[in-house]
Amino acid sequence: MSLVLDSAAQDLLFREARTANSFSDEPVTEEQVQAIYDLVKYGPTAFNGTPLRITLVRSAEARERLVQHLAEGNQAKTLAAPLVAILSADNEFHEELPRLLPHFPQAKDLFFAERPAREQSSLVNASLQAAYFIVGVRAAGLAAGPMTGADFAGIQKEFLDDDHTPIMVVNIGKPGEDAWFPRSPRLSIDEVITTV
Template sequence: MSLVLDPTAQDLLFREARTANTFTDEPVTDEQVQAIYDLVKYGPTAFNQSPLRITLVRSPEARERLVQHLAEGNQAKTAAAPLVAILSADNEFHEELPALLPHFPAAKDMFFSERPVRESAAAMNAALQA
């Protein structure tokens, strides 16, 4: 059985993918950010919960505040990156479920009324989106 995904894409995504440790100084445009988000928003999440939240850090002042909270090994590369995206999970995602899952609005309270359940679901599903 062969995979439908082109071998070049397989290499890019799985076989040759590595953590970026250096960045060019080429700016990241709003259009590029939007194109990336337009793919991420369709990531598979249970109950369409989409708990991923993205905070973009562009200004030198915001970057300076962020860098001081990072591990020493991450400070220089983060300071030099043209854009920093902080990915987080919204533990209150269930408040949006009636709009995101209109055919089953009861899911909000039926499955996610308890905070530990929401936190676990948010962490797993935000990781899927990321």
């Protein structure tokens, strides 16, 4: 075995983990959300930038507003999930860099003075953080259902502002009955890795 992480943890985080399509009614607590964030905040990003912003959708009223912007196939499971998170990229993340990158305070102005550079970095790094978030949800013994089938312009207008770009919606909770579709295939190592 070439991995340090034990086999049970590998199964929990990757091999046995699946995208849930149904959920039990067991709630996701604030303590679980805190534990997930306290773990995943250490995931690496460029410039230690932390552009991911998480909007938790708990109320029935907010859930109804959200599902109007989701693809039809995502609506019922989102209404039934114990917790839903809108993950977005903060395009003004650079304002935090002097505090988060104290040994390189000029990074804020040197690399991110122009909005297009900020938006590109924000999207890439928030997407990295979104992946860490999903693995963190799995580490908490919960299932995550990430979705990109949505009207993101509508979600932005409904829940965010012009400085935050939504990147995905994630259903979170304990899996319910018949939660899993059959496992889809993955590409082989030869199809993905090239050595030069």
